[in-house]
Amino acid sequence: MKAEIIAVGTELLLGQIVNTNARYLSRELAAIGIDVYFQTVVGDNLNRLSDAIRIAQGRADVILFSGGIGPTQDDLTKDAIAAVLNRKLHIDRMAMDKIESFFRDRNVDMTENNRRQAIVIEGGTPLANETGLAAGNAISDNGKHYVVMPGPPKELIPMFEQEVKPWLFQHVLTEEMPIYSKMLKFAGIGESALEDRLLDLIDTQTDPTIAPYASEGEVTVRVSTKAPSESEAMLKLDAMEVQIRERLPEHLYANEDVPIEYTIVTMMSDMGLTLSAAESCTGGLVMQSLTSVPGSASMLKGGIVCYSNEIKEKLLHVPHSYLEGEDAPGAVSPEVAKVLAEQIRMIGDADFGLSVTGVAGPGYSERKPPGLVFIALAQRGKETEIHELRINGNRETVRIRSAKAILYRLWRKLVEMD
Incomplete structure (x- = not known):
């Protein structure tokens, strides 16, 4: 048709x-x-x-x-x-x-x-x-x-x-068997890398069919089949999901069409965990995405958009020597990301503190290139994790992918704890 x-x-x-x-x-x-x-x-x-x-x-x-x-x-x-x-x-x-x-x-x-x-x-x-x-x-x-x-x-x-x-x-579809689909959601991996891991399944697909779709910071794979009943369809869809999950367990965060922030809010609420966030280049996107999910009040303590060095220093106690001076690592650095995450966690008395600091672009900042971003995840009683990102794209792409990246790292940590 x-x-x-x-x-x-x-x-x-x-x-x-x-x-x-x-x-x-x-x-x-x-x-x-x-x-x-x-x-x-x-x-x-x-x-x-x-x-x-x-x-x-x-x-x-x-x-x-x-x-x-x-x-x-x-x-x-x-x-x-x-x-x-x-x-x-x-x-x-x-x-x-x-x-x-x-x-x-x-x-x-x-x-x-x-x-x-x-x-x-x-x-x-x-x-x-x-x-x-x-x-x-x-x-x-x-x-x-x-x-x-x-x-x-x-x-x-x-x-x-x-x-x-x-x-x-x-x-129109009077003689057609209905189509049933399952949406598999992935984070922390790009569309081309995901497709490469599933290439043999995609090349040989007949029933169910597999179709990947990319959006900023996430990838969706739709698995579809025709069947006379939902129960028969689910047998085929579940079997294909198992094969895909075996190849990408560290990236498949949901088997329904939801963003990663929805999964995080659900998991943290169920586990009784809380977080707070300090955001520089993302300008509040992490908190915005979390608060768009109903029920986020039970897990999100709050946060600070610490765009300027003055706010980083006065409110989040980043040492002046980290921010200014000839030998200072600068606001866009792993040192500052670490302090931001740890301080916002303590201020909020939360289980997790997240931070993002970077150069969204379009130009250089602190002689550092657009797309250079540092994210940090501080957990109560644990060593703080810091990750460097190199993101290609315009200013909005850098901001969105940075927010999705820190949420992906948080999801991985929650999975380990579950």
Whole structure:
């Protein structure tokens, strides 16, 4: 089953917004057995949009649209599909009731153009928009399937999960066995190194299939299989997980799609452990990632963003001789990383103290190159660990990978203790 995604909006062509919908839809469609062969971006122009639809009809079984279904005159997605399929447009009563209620409840006059958001294509299935006003639409015509969704991700994602997936299974994937997947999450290793360790499994894969995906500081491996039941699928997925885990036990931190900070918060909360952090070049990213996880209050004592030497010295008691002077190692050094981790642990009376100090870039600092970072992990009653990182990339990449690196080292320590 081949699919094409058509993203509609001149703002996409101008680079004013990033097309994150295509990435999301491609991943989700692959997980249910629909392969995305093409992605198209077209502006708010009826003729060009109609041409894009005709081209997609010749090479895809399922055509998914994002955007172009709002209230303004340049929202033309449904108009173009109706014209190509020679179908009429009409107002969906349930969608219209929701729009009218929205304005009435807020005591705001509804302009006439908002009626456009309730328009659907004749013979199609209206798709409810739980987080917005513009109704989606799904239509089957001459063996082709068309799915229309709003552009904003906060509207598209819930609609895809709640409305589109069930429609696809009912109308498109009727003869297909369902696809089951397991997401294996890795840290402390890059995508190319991970792939090298799994290369023979990837090259010989048939069922289950293995697909690695990289993000900053982490790698995800999706293992997928088709099976008539979840229990049969899990037998195959679990067996493949065992093979992968045997090769990368020091990097596989979860068998579900969660970031490493989620695993750390869960482990530390269960073990009754606490931590505090001192961050320089990461500017609070470590603490931000941990506090994004519900329940982090039970394990995170707090921390300090010690960006300047003055704060490092006054609040965290880094010796002046480490920071200033001809023979000083400087703020970006293993000596300073060690003091920061130990001092923040003691200040917070925590089980662990984490520290990050480095040069995020883009230029040199203390005659040290961008990407040079030192991280330290102080543990109550144990020798402090210090690690030097050499990170390639821009300023944001250095910051994110540094934060992920210290979290990975902490996870390794927790695994040893568990």
